[in-house]
Amino acid sequence: MKAALVSIGDEIVSGLTVDTNAAWLADRLREVGADPVGTLSAPDDPEAITRALRRGMEDAGTVITTGGLGPTADDLTTALVAQVAGTGLTLNQEELARIEARFRERGRPMPLSNRKQAMLPEGAEVIPNPLGTAPGFRIEVRTEAGPRHLICLPGVPGEMRAMAEATVLPWAASHANGARFLSRTFSVFGLPESELGERLEGVADALEGRLAFRAAFPRIQARITLHGRDADRLEQRMQSLTTEVRARLGHHLYAEADEGLEETVGRLLGERGVTVAVAESCTGGLIGHRITEVPGSSRYFLLGAVTYSNEAKRSVLGVRREVLRRYGAVSTETAEAMAEGVRRVAGADVGVATTGIAGPGGGSPSKPVGTVCVALAWSGGAWSKRYELGTRDRGWIKEVTAQIALDRLRRWMLDSDEL
C-alpha cells in the first residue's frame, strides 16, 4: 500500500512550524508495512491544496492529509476534498452532538463556527478524534487511474497521532496484504552510526524484515522491523535476532527499547536500591537535569553539585587544594576527588563527577578544548578516565560528557568488566 502525505497550512509552508507530522506518519506507516512515497505541503489556499491532493492521488493509492480541519474560514481541507471527490458536504449529527457535548463538559457554549467541523463529505467514514473537536474522515475517490483513498486528519500533533494509532494505522496494516509487523528498537551509546551499521550488517535477512537507523543526538538507535504472517513465529524470530544483536553490540547496547540512558540508569538504580550523587563541572547541571527527568528519581538521586569554581570544589566537595594545584581542575585526580566528595557529602552509594573544558575559551596546549574527565567513586573504589572530545561547540561537549558519565554509571551498576 503506497501512501502520499499532504501537509496543509500557512504555518508549515512559511516555515513558522517544522512539519513533524509527515515524518511521524511516514515512520509509523512503514512500521505497519505501508510505503510512504513522499510529502507535499500546501498553504491555506484552495488552488494549492487542490493541486497537492491531485498530485498525491497521482503518486499513491492512499493520500493522508494533516491540517486545515479547524473551525475558521482559512480551514479549507474538508470542502476541497469533497470537491475533488465530486460530492457535497453533509451535517453529521453524531459528530455535531459529540462536539457540543465536548463544549458542554467544559461549561462553555459551542461557538457557531465549530458546527462547520461536523460538516463532512457525503459518503465519508468518520475517524473519531478522542482529544479535540475536529473529526477526521476517510473517503474513496474514483480517478482515471483507479480508486483512491483520501484520509484527512487534524494538524495538531497529539490529536493526529492518537487518531492515526487508533484508526488509520490499523486500517493501513489490514491493507498490507494480511502481513503482520513486529518492531524492536535498540538504543546504543559509543558507536558512530556508520560503525553501528557495519556491526549489524546482514543481521536480518532483507526478505524477512528491515533494519533502520536513527541518530537523534545524543541517542543512536537501530530498529528491526520483521514482517510475516504468523505472530508467534515473528516473536520467536525477534528473540533470536535480539540475542544476535546483543552479541554484536556488547556493552554499547544500553536498552532494547526507545529510551534515554537516564531511564536505563534510573531503572537500574531503582531496582537495586542504589543511591547516587553527582558533582558536575563542565556539564553544568545537565546530568542532574537528565536524571531528574525520570519520574520517581527522588528515590535514588540525593544530591547534585555544580561546582564550576575551584573554591566551590574545595568548600562544597572537600577537594584538597593540593590536588587542584598539582593536577589542575581538569584532571582524573580532581574528578575522582569530586566523585568521592559528593558521595560523602550526600551519603550516597555512588558518586559521579565530570570536569572539563567545554570551550570556546579556556583551552591550553596540554588540555585543549574538549578535554574532559569523568569519574565514579564508591565504597572501596574509584574509576576515572580522560577523554579528548575535540573542538566542537560547547553544547555538544556538555551533551557527550553527560552521556559518557551516565553510561559509565550504567556499566558500573552492571559490574561490567569494561568499566
Added chain:
Amino acid sequence: MKAALVSIGDEIVSGLTVDTNAAWLADRLREVGADPVGTLSAPDDPEAITRALRRGMEDAGTVITTGGLGPTADDLTTALVAQVAGTGLTLNQEELARIEARFRERGRPMPLSNRKQAMLPEGAEVIPNPLGTAPGFRIEVRTEAGPRHLICLPGVPGEMRAMAEATVLPWAASHANGARFLSRTFSVFGLPESELGERLEGVADALEGRLAFRAAFPRIQARITLHGRDADRLEQRMQSLTTEVRARLGHHLYAEADEGLEETVGRLLGERGVTVAVAESCTGGLIGHRITEVPGSSRYFLLGAVTYSNEAKRSVLGVRREVLRRYGAVSTETAEAMAEGVRRVAGADVGVATTGIAGPGGGSPSKPVGTVCVALAWSGGAWSKRYELGTRDRGWIKEVTAQIALDRLRRWMLDSDEL
C-alpha cells in the same frame, strides 16, 4: 520572487529524519522578501526526484533543492538536474582541487567517489560550501512557462544554512524587486501566544511589514519584518516600532533579539560583575545547565546545588530543620532559606532557588502537582513566590519553573519594580 522547496532523500520520505531544512529555508526566504509556495519531498529515486523538480518548476520561478549531493551512488540530484536542464555534467577543476585539499588537510587521501561531487551541470554557477565537500550550484532552465532557477544545496543542515546565508539568500533578496527587508525578533516571557498577539495587534501597518509569532517552548517570540526601498527609513521606522513594542509588552519583553533568558541574564551578570549561585530542587539541575550553556558563564556562575532530599537541603545549604518541618520542603520559606544558603556557601552576590512538585507523584490537596516556589536572596534582602502551574508533565513543569527563576533573576538585575 516565488520559491518552491524540494527535499530529497530516503531518510526524509521514510520519516527517519524530520525535514527541518524546508522550514528553515522558508522562514529565511520570507525574511528577505521571497515567497515560499510549498515543499515537495522525494526519495532517492530518479523518477520521483524528476517529478518533484518538474512540479516545483510548475509552482514557482525558483526551485531550491536540499539533499542528494553526496558522493555515493544513491545521491542523484546533480545528474537529474542536468537532465531536466537539458545539459551534461562537466568536471569543475576548481571544486575538485578544493575537495582534494580538504582531504589533504585532514591527512587522508580523497576517495575516488568524492570526485563525483565536482561534476556539475554545464553552465551552472557554483555555490561554495565552506563546511563540507559537496558544492552547491545554481542553473537556469528554460521551460515553456518561462525561465526557472534551480538551486541545489546539500542536505546537512549546517552546510545548507551556511551556504544559503552566504550566497542564496543575498541572491534571493536582490531578486525581490529591489525591495529591502529589515527584521527584528522580540523574545518574550510570561504571555501566552494569544495575548502576545492581542497586545501587538496593529503595531505595524500591513502595508509596511509583517508580524509573525513563534512559540518554541519555552521561548515565545514575535518578529517584525519591514519592507521598503530606503534602508535609513526602514531603520528609523524599526526604532520607533521597537519603542512601541517595549511600551506594549513591558517587563514581558526580555530581549530585542532571538535569544534565551540564559543569554540575557548572562549578559546582565557579566556586564555588572554580579556573581550567582543556584539551589535547585524540582528543576533538578536545569537552571545550572541553561546558565552554563552560555560561553564565559564561569565568570559569574559560582555554584549550583541540586538538593533533592531534605537531608541535602540541610547539610549542603544549611536550611534549618525547623523551617522544613514547619513549612515543608515546598514552601516560600524553604525556597528563601535555600537561596540564602547557596549564596552564603558560594560567596555569591545573589542566590536563586526552586522547590516544587514536578510530579507525576508527590502531590497533596494543599500542594498539588505543579506547586512550585521560586526565591532570590541577596545581601540585605530576599524575595519569593509560590506558583500553581497545574498538572502538566514533569518536563514541562521543570522548564517553566526554570524560566520563571531566570526571568526573576533578570528583573532583579534590572531593579524592576515588579520583582
